[in-house]
Amino acid sequence: MELSDRKKKILCMAIEEYIKDCSPITSGGIKDATSLNCSTATLRSELNALEAMGFLRQLHTSGGRIPTAQGYRYYVENLLQSVEATDKELDDVKSIISSRTSSLNDIITGIAKIVSKATNYPTVIMVDGFENLVLSEFKLIPLLEDKIMVLIGTIAGYITQTLDVKATAQDCIDASNYLTNHFKGETIGFMIENIEQFEKGMHGEIKAFQTVVNSLINGLKQLNEQKYLNVRREGSAKLLDNNNNVEEAKKVLNVLEDEKELSSIMEIKGKGDIEVTVADEDSAKCSVVKAPICVNGRQLASIGVFGPQRMDYAGIASALKVVIDNLNNLKGE
């Protein structure tokens, strides 16, 4: 549906004002807020037309209009001026990302925390492209009680894992070297798929540490299969402030506590850029602004900011842009 420039301007202004104040859009309000040189009567007929097209709706005859889900969607898709990545509060993201000796988990928690603080909305990160991580080194360390700790260095931080395997210190060193030599620069997915090929090529003496490697691969397979969610709920209190109604806040909190729901919502359908999902009026879902987190050009995770239908889509999109731009610039050494 193509709108005239004026209708676009009116719709955009209307939605932004409504997001800011939560007070219904009236012809008078629009006249005050825009530089349009036309009377309230004209604006009324424009608003009427926008309502007929489904972008706005009236709660009651004399009460001004509010955006519909369709209105928000149009706004998001067409009117959201190309977001710029300019959020100072997000500078920390860079330093977190660049510390490659942090654990992947800490890095993810750190990012979620910062985004949540900056946007004032609950934020979720889901790691679902674990197999895309590029490996840099392996360290196997024998612990007490016949266990082994595995440090897996990746471009996006360290992953640790504990294995219930008995092995000598030499086995661990051999395995570390073997794995690092053969899979450095490759992805975890590649390693899982090809390890058997490589094992066939091993000599007898190297096979000593084979149980260790098998156990390690099993562990990685498990990690790979279970998407893991890191939910940050900073800003939950804000959900209750600021004219947000309690029912909407409850929706958001309920979604955040339902892992299944969450991971289905977090699925990125398109590719490579910010996606906005606007909650329907009647559904139990909430709105999300989400983006893929790519490292080295491959998708590792998704980040999503959750809120009610009436949320600051533009501000959040801009914040997410900072994060994903920074992450996408991270290249393998």
Added chain:
Amino acid sequence: MELSDRKKKILCMAIEEYIKDCSPITSGGIKDATSLNCSTATLRSELNALEAMGFLRQLHTSGGRIPTAQGYRYYVENLLQSVEATDKELDDVKSIISSRTSSLNDIITGIAKIVSKATNYPTVIMVDGFENLVLSEFKLIPLLEDKIMVLIGTIAGYITQTLDVKATAQDCIDASNYLTNHFKGETIGFMIENIEQFEKGMHGEIKAFQTVVNSLINGLKQLNEQKYLNVRREGSAKLLDNNNNVEEAKKVLNVLEDEKELSSIMEIKGKGDIEVTVADEDSAKCSVVKAPICVNGRQLASIGVFGPQRMDYAGIASALKVVIDNLNNLKGE
């Protein structure tokens, strides 16, 4: 203030009913709920007396009574029948605790998660007795880019730390062995205090890895100074259900987002047992049921469950009892 048995019974019943239903306590309601053989008129005069003593208050003349903060406190201190640790949902706690190769962080997150799920209230764990952890082994592992990863085995799980220090593989092995030999069985606090003494006794050739050790100790000192909080907010949506008013929910969520506030609230004043703090009517704080987490007889952390003034103190106290009993049974190997 000593109350007659009947007054105690009435107060107890009144508060428990109110916690359950959130409907004001009336003479008729009490008569129905208890087996007391007296008329509503008698109960009215008892309620009147309890009000005069400050345990109950009337919102308005004909509207029944609700507990005051003082009333809740009396209930908690005197009437909460000695809580029993019988929560099936908390069985998982045991298995989490016994997996000593998990990271301390994972263990704490796991416990907070389980408690939060079981109680349906936000739960916080604050590690403030880091120096009391008993050491079991050290593993220093050289990483890429002149960094070292340190695995510190403790009775309550592994702690990892990354150091920006250049060291040879041999330095790392030497340091690992040295530290493990000298400090196994001692606490982190002991090690921090006495490391200099030990260093004086070193021979020239061992001093090679001294920079590594110094850096490690500095890192531990930092960890020790910064109390760290692990906040779990499962059940936030429940805060909004069930007759909880929004203002109270907001209070709780606000407290949870204020680290300073949180850590001051989490401070355990008494020793060794469950403490309940009941929120005042007018203050911005919320109610907490908290307990110290001890390992090997020394306090490592505190766990606290946060909620509105009207919360299920008895149920939560019982859940916490399960957790701390299990943890206190954990002895060094």
Added chain:
DNA sequence: GCTAGCACTTGAAAAAGAAGAGTGCTAAAA
């Protein structure tokens, strides 16, 4: 196509009345 003017609709706020729950008090009973 735009605007001014005006009647109309409708919710929100205020006022008034009715109903009912629960109390406090008093006098009598135990």
Added chain:
DNA sequence: TTTTAGCACTCTTCTTTTTCAAGTGCTAGC
């Protein structure tokens, strides 16, 4: 002295009614 029955009183809640003003839709004229 304690307990109980009875009753008047208070205060909220629920309706109903009224008023008010905001904002609209419509129409006629520019």
